[in-house]
Amino acid sequence: MRSLRPIIASLAVAAAAGAALAPASSVLAAGQAGAQQATQYQVTLKASAKEAVAKEDTVKLTGSVIPKPPEGSRVVVQVKYEGLKAWKKVGTATVKPNGNYRFDVEPESHLDRTYRVVKKTDDKAEGDTSRERTVAVTAWSWLSRLVPSAGANVIKANTMPINGDVYGHVLFSPTSSSTAFTEFTLGRNCTDLDVTFGLSDRTETGGRATMSLKSDGAVVYNRAFNLGESETELVDVTDVFRIRFDMAQDDTTPDTEPSLGGGRVLCD
Numbered sequence: 001m002r003s004l005r006p007i008i009a010s011l012a013v014a015a016a017a018g019a020a021l022a023p024a025s026s027v028l029a030a031g032q033a034g035a036q037q038a039t040q041y042q043v044t045l046k047a048s049a050k051e052a053v054a055k056e057d058t059v060k061l062t063g064s065v066i067p068k069p070p071e072g073s074r075v076v077v078q079v080k081y082e083g084l085k086a087w088k089k090v091g092t093a094t095v096k097p098n099g100n101y102r103f104d105v106e107p108e109s110h111l112d113r114t115y116r117v118v119k120k121t122d123d124k125a126e127g128d129t130s131r132e133r134t135v136a137v138t139a140w141s142w143l144s145r146l147v148p149s150a151g152a153n154v155i156k157a158n159t160m161p162i163n164g165d166v167y168g169h170v171l172f173s174p175t176s177s178s179t180a181f182t183e184f185t186l187g188r189n190c191t192d193l194d195v196t197f198g199l200s201d202r203t204e205t206g207g208r209a210t211m212s213l214k215s216d217g218a219v220v221y222n223r224a225f226n227l228g229e230s231e232t233e234l235v236d237v238t239d240v241f242r243i244r245f246d247m248a249q250d251d252t253t254p255d256t257e258p259s260l261g262g263g264r265v266l267c268d
Contacts, residue, residue, distance in 0.1 A: 041119045042066045043075065045130035053266065054107045054139035061093075061103045063130060065119050068099040075117045077103045082112040090115075110139035110268060136268075138191065143263035144169040146184055149242065153180035160259050161201035163230035167261030173247040175203060175255035183244040186237060190267035193237045197223065198230030200257035207256025214244040227256060237265065 048060035061077060073095045078087040093103040107113070114134045121127040144156050153173055160170040173180035197211045205227055213221040213235065221233060237243060247258035 039067070039124070040126040041069065041128040043117055043119045043128045043130040045115070045117050045133055047115065047133040047135055049135065051136045051138070052107050054110055054137050056140075057107070059105050059107070059135055061105060061115055061117070061133070063101060063117060064099045065095050065101065066099060067125065068097070069095055069119065070122060070124060071097065073119070073122065075101055075119050077105075078116050078118060079105075080114045080116075087116070093117075095119075107135070107137045110137055112136045112268075138266050138268055140194075140264045140266050142169040143184060143195070143260065143265065144171055146265075149183045149185040151180075151182035153177035154182040154245075154247075157259075160257075160261060162196060162198040162259050162261045163228055164201065165230075165261075167196060167259075169263065170259055170261050171245070171263060172200060172257045172259040173209075173249075175249075175257060178249045178251065180247045180258070181244060183242055184265075185242050186240050186265065186267065188239050188241055190240065190265045191236070191238045192266040193235040193243065193263070194232075194266075195235075195263035196230055196232040196261035197221075197225065198259055198261065199225050199227050200259050201227070203227065203256040204254035206254050208250035208253040209256055209258040210246075210248045210250070211258050211260075212246045214246070215240050216242060224250070225258070230261070 043065055044063040046062050049057065052059050065073070065075065074092045075095060076092050077090045079090045080087050090105060091103060093101040095101045105115070112134065114132045116132045117130040119127050154171050155174055157170040157172060159166050159168050160172060171182060199207055199209060207227040208224060210222070210224045212219055215237060220235060223231065245260060249255060249258070
């Protein structure tokens with residue numbers, strides 16, 4: 001009778017080999033599943049500028065999503081304003097087929113702000129949040145809307161004709177005042193002053209007056225104007241605490257109205 005021992009031995013070896021391979025296959029499958037679950041998007045973010053002027057400049061936020069998300073995917077753009085802890089949604093941007101996106105923002109106030117971009121989890125990968133990008137924002141303020149720290153004989157006007165042009169946000173001295181002045185405390189928070197000096201066109205021909213500007217007590221502008229003359233100045237007021245405008249009629253000429261047209265300051 002033929003012995004069954006060799007057959008039994010072969011079956012035992014095959015069973016042992018199968019038992020050894022089975023856990024290895026399971027481990028490999030589990031590893032692949034774990035790798036798929038661990039896939040996460042990487043969102044990058046760049047800002048076209050670190051500084052911007054409110055209501056004038058546009059900041060371009062650009063970046064990419066890696067790996068490329070499904071067609072039609074969008075990212076959420078968020079902002080956090082200075083002094084606040086909460087993030088606020090600004091809008092969304094569509095991710096292009098190459099994985100890139102772009103979102104333009106136009107600051108509306110002087111508040112500094114920080115942006116970030118969020119890609120939510122989908123069927124392809126887990127979500128991610130980009131690095132934060134901070135933008136310092138300044139804004140123009142009309143002198144006519146600021147509260148003077150001191151002044152005498154200066155009046156506000158919505159509009160005024162100066163040397164043939166009509167200006168808004170005007171500060172002027174009336175014909176009844178021989179001298180006038182106004183001061184504004186900038187507190188070292190501003191960088192630029194933009195103003196047009198001149199005499200009102202609605203006064204008598206031959207009028208003449210002197211106008212000057214002081215920056216922390218130092219005279220930085222001084223000129224005598226005849227009727228029909230004007231001059232626009234952009235003055236650096238970086239680190240200036242206080243500015244002062246002085247106006248004085250020339251008593252030997254007809255009374256006029258020394259005027260500051262469209263005066264404004266760029267501040268934090």
